[in-house]
Amino acid sequence: MSPLSALTALARLRAVRDGVAQPVTTVRHCHLAPNPMVIVPLGLAGEAAAPLGAVVGTDPGHPRLLVVPQPRDRDLRFSFAAELAEVLLPYIEGFGKTTETVERRGGEPYERCLEAPQILVPNRPAAGFLGLLGRSTRFRRADGPHPVHPSVPLLGRWLTYFADRSQQPGSCLLLTATEALSLHWATGQSGLEDANLAALLGWIDPPPGTTGRRAAEEGEDPLLWPPAGPATDPGFDNEVLGPAIRAYEEAPTERAVERVAQALRTQLEPTWRLMWRAAEVLRALPEGARVRDRWETDRGSFTRFAERIAEGGPPQARRDGAVGAAARLAGLERARTGYDVQRAYDDPLVMAEYRLSGEAFAGTVTAADPEHTEGEGRSRRPRPLITVRTADPVRLAPGTTVGSPDRRGHAAEIVGASAGEITLKVVKGMGRGRSPAPGSVPEPGERVTYTSLTDEFQSSAALPDPEQTPWTHGGPPQEYVPGDEDAQEEWS
Template sequence: MSILTSLARLRALKEGVAQPIATVRHCHLSARPMVFIPLKLSGEAAAPLAAMLGTDPAAPRLLVVPQPRNRDLRFAFAAELAGVLLPYVEGFLERTETVEKKNADPYERVLDAPQLLVPNRAGVAFTGLLGRSTRFRRSEGPYPVPAEVPLLGRWLTYFGERAAYPGSSLMMAASEELARHWASGQSGLEDANLAALLGWIAPPEGRTGAQAAEDAEDPLLWPPAGPVTDPGFDAEVLAPAIEEGSTERITEALRTQLEPTWRLMWQAVGLLGALPEGPSATARWEFDRGSFSAMAQQIAEGSPPQARRDGAVGAASRLARMERAQAAYDVQRAYDDPLVMAEYRLSGEAFAGEVVETDPDNVEGEGRSRKLRPLVHIKTDDPVRLPPGTALGTPGRRSQGAQLVSAGDGLVILKITKGMGRGRTPAPGTVPEPGERVCYTSLTDDFQGSPTLPERERTPWTHGGPPQDYVPNDDDAREEWE
């Protein structure tokens, strides 16, 4: 936990309401998200019990498995779930655009993409498990399932994997996104309780955040947001209803568990939607749309479902991509949001101040090596713990690059190294003017390139050698928990 977030938590505790720790929304929010609240049977790894989902707050769709241990009923539930989710997902494939990039073949990208919202990180994990338990199934042969079930499994697996990708908005956990924008007066672990967190952010009239969070601990008022249900409900309500075999009684019992979370989810959508979207979130959504388009193309071309695990080269490549995405996400959030940048100012990785003097015509070198390097003198009260020569960037001029010359006694001198135009004098507006308030940081997006990895066929023997080509078989659908 950062210093400012800790301070915001203390202030929330004192004032009785959560404190904002972001000025913009650091995720894309779809105009028509699919809220998905899954429940599973206690004691089972991937046995679905029920789900409430939909894109209209006034029209939730409730799906129920009357007997979760019955295989046929579970896959009937999966087929019904596919009947809701697949049309939603495939509806975004109708409108596309052609993307042309230098030194790359043009490709088609959807104009918009689906977005799944679940209550918490556990909901994301269960979605991935549900995808894994269905994507290898077959519609023919022994133990056939409806044809749409394996396709549903592939998409659920895809969304679960994208949820782990830093900065992606294709599938999000509401509690995580809220905690990224507000600091409550409780611990991070307690923030996973959606009702408690929303109680801090928007407490009912006449109640403090602490009181609202205490109310959220009562499962009779606020049932768990899933995928695990309350043990008392399981023993006193659900188990007798399943034993009785009354589908109507089971359905109504599960509706009482899901409807409160359904209301909380749309409250979370409203709170996040009230924040302006950060500029970088829009750019990251373009990558999400590209990823979604690529997945749809793979399915259309008849490629096999995602393998159980990556090979050595594939795993290393995935890890490198995610590390770069996390680094880029951290930089983008700081550049978009002065509250996030304040964290780095406290740590000495960034500083803000007033420009007191400039030398826009300063040059280095002679002859052909002569380069324009304007100097900027900045007065700051921030601690600057960066050595001379550190590369710097600035949110105010994102294409600009600079280098720290010296720092001491509240005065920082830096030289601008790029983003000034190609003339002998700086382009207008590229050099800060005296009296201007600026912020510079060592956080930049000049990351090292991806590591050079061998081709899949050249996987070294130390990592298992070249993996065999994946061929779907009946064993794929078997799981240890079954």
């Protein structure tokens, strides 16, 4: 559905009227780990991936501040990366120590980590910044020209992985606070203004005695709530940060470093508090039923990448080949479709959008014929009929197969519709017997929902092997081997 759907637009109007954000879901559609790693990065203005500083940690009361007193200094940049690796890598690697055996129908069992790491960042630009930082470090080497600490290229590979995974709809390994909050609440401001974490939380959770509008206005004041990064406030850059960096250049002493650190601390600590407040607000929502399934997929992905690193596989290539890019795009499209369907199945408020568009309907069963069958002899199959009365605008043609969020594995076919009544034939989810299993057919008086949306397995796109890439798409790609050119790639 469109981000600004009819119900979302109505919720925004009510937020303006009531002075507080309105919920647009009944459950939480993202996994929230009990022990996430919060990272709030800052970058130097005018540089694509020059780290200025960051605050990181898993304990709200004990953040760790990382500082680059001169972001244009190559050695200081890599020292920052090594410090970040010192915090992040033990956290990540700790989840690979305990696994479970997963049985597969028709396949060999495999091992999967019992849990996976979760990184929380303030916004989408922060996630992109971590991706750029990963690209800038994953090819570096511990020997040769410009050597770095051995942890730096490993950090780069993990940051690249998390940034890539964050583009997967429904994945929660790298979660952005503004997107997660906007998924569950509608505010009285524009979507662009919702990208401001302080303003967004002001609408959702205003302090006692004030309105969401007033709290959002305060959230837009950079003196009260500095930008959540990675960009910094221009006034801060000119009046505070610039002089502090110049003082370090003139005399690189511990006192000069502390001056830069104190300046960055004033910008990072407010966002650090906002991040944990956002986590508390999200955690208060009950988790959707299918969130666990998506997190299991995340755990499987994390396990496979950890195994790749343990086996000594090369870092991710700079760019995908034609077949790899097509497969990735097809996978993202399938994931988006599945994610949208799962959210609708989990949440009646999300399903309401599809009811408005005619892709779903809800109503009460007025009649049922559980003994109805089709075919003769051995081909005879149970095909119960039910009639549902609904006030929804149904735009589904006879013959359309529909599913029900209330009954996993249940499917029915629309037989006909007239005067607010829909006749359906149950075709799936009745058990393996010659007659429907008890409770598998909706009974008169039962409230039901049906939709043409389906979350059934979708096969992968039919693509050639990379070796069969046609010449129109560059021909078969050469085997990727990291070289000196990769190791010398610039930061920006």
